[in-house]
Amino acid sequence: MGTLTSETPSVAADVAAATVPAQAVPAAEVSTVDLARSSTRELNSTLHAEPEGSTRAFRVTHPVGTHSLAVGLRGPLHVTIEGHVGYYCAGMNQQATVVVEGNAGVGVAENMMSGRVHVTGDASQSAGATAHGGLLVIDGNAAARCGISMKGVDIVVGGNAGHMSAFMAQAGRLVICGDAGEALGDSIYEARIYVKGTVASLGADCIAKPMREQHLAELAELLSAAGRDDDPAEFTRYGSARTLYHFHVDNASSY
């Protein structure tokens, strides 16, 4: 990654009209950006240049694990990335729908505010870190610290999630359809966690809680939004015991 230079792109953005509609995109023109010929800067500047409210669809080819793809989007664009992406894909997304047809590196949908990010493969650590809103769907597994410091985002993981997922999670919902690793929900605040499989261990101040009707209903909505048909009744809810909300010396080992 050439992070030290800001030279003017030497190759013009390869934005070519295509006729094949992107997934879940209404019949509309889809533009293609080929990263074998265009740079990350060209892709992002092209996406940023879309007028406010644009619902234009883009297909991005040959991402080959490149970092910072489709970051800082501000409108209801539809971006489909054909292949694996590197760090921070769809970072700070606002309103856009970004689909990664492959695996995602560290911090996918970092600090997302709204919109939808869908990873069809696996995600590396810190997926959805500090995200405030929107929906992050990971069809495969998520590595450690999924939903770390999440601040309102909804995350649905089809497979397993790694250790310390939802660490210091403040708000939002994390759904794990597989198993959860160690220290789930450590130091959690007001976020809610639903796990279908086993939990290796709970983190400080995280406890299992009863599934009431409202929780079954919201979980059903989340699963549906993620395109899944899991039975909400098979999940367990976890959340904060709120014993760490005010410092007390008897809890010192938990801080």
Added chain:
Amino acid sequence: MTDNSFDPAAAGLRESATFDRRTIAAIQHAARTGIYDIRGGGAKRPLPHFDDLLFLGASMSRYPLEGYRERCDTDVVLGDLHAKYPLRLATPVTIAGMSFGALSGRAKEAIGRGASAVGTSTTTGDGGMTDEERGHSKHLVYQYLPSRYGMNPDHLRAADAIEIVLGQGAKPGGGGMLLGQKITERVAGMRTLPAGVDQRSACRHPDWTGPDDLAIKIGELREITDWEKPIYVKIGASRPYYDVKLAVKAGADVVVVDGMQGGTAATQDVFIEHVGIPTLAAIGDAVRALQEMGMHRKVQLIVSGGVRNGADVAKCLALGADAVAIGTAALIALGDNDPALDAKYRELGSAAGYYDDWQAGKDPAGITTQDPELQLNLDPEVAGRRLANYLRVMTMEAQIIARACGKAHLHHLEPEDLVALTIEAAAMTRRPLAGTSWIPGQV
């Protein structure tokens, strides 16, 4: 009843040097409450400092400039290596990051007014950007912090520069805990947490694990903001030589080095006094790192941590910094610890000049509080003028010294203009002890 007339020394009593009264009181406090002392205000014990350096004014071998007649410019450009729109400031004295939450909205407004009046920048802090701050700050640096409280891409784009905070001088390596008494509905809302909760903040960013990731993170922030804004990286001074090198390698436009005299809104006393290195010790290593990389004056260096007057500014610049940042001094200029409020401070068990319980939210100056009544004690326009006056005085003081050293710009000050008053300062700054050619450690 306590006999206040009793004089222990006159009675032949001798205080232990190890277990002095302050130490005894700290032990008793810990035993009574079960919690360490949390406070603001930065390090209090004597440390090697700017006062341990002296300028060599011009006499015969150097030629001074005529005060008030010959120009001594003060402008500085920050972040022109990669950013499309670097910051162009009229003075190299900037305002360090201080959060809304730690400070009142009126205090943030006052800081914006004061800084803008003299053409310099202010900086947000943990908790995000407020309208008061953006609305009154001509140049606003937006901090990207480990907690990401209030982090918003719209604010990222609304800022003039972005400062990735990896640490601060009062607590390098440490997170924080903002006590619940300052967490009003507004502060809590900005931080996505329940009101009144003790807010823990992480000591490291949640989505990267080291310098290699920092390069990628900087790349992400540049992409989001279309390479328009300078990216600062702020480190708490502990290993500045290595940290500065890594920050530059990662692509920082500006490196901020915060020494251990740097203030903090609230952290553990033991952290403030025992972690990190003095500002004076950090500058030389930071400059050396930049010079070895061929990036000195290309990647700018901002130094903070205990800067109080124009002499401190001039010394930082002479040692190789491009600008300084002030935090605690700015709060004092606004009216913190004002003698006129002494009675109010005494009601809190402190006194004017001693108040450092910034975490408690009871500041009668209306600065380090979220109490709506107490905030009214601060007039943002008046406080802003006070800060502007102070910033102008600092700048003029630095100019006076620079002219005396024969410099037509503050950035023309150089290490050659300085000698050390103490062996410690000589060793830390690699300047000779005054009256000698001796630099400790050099043959």
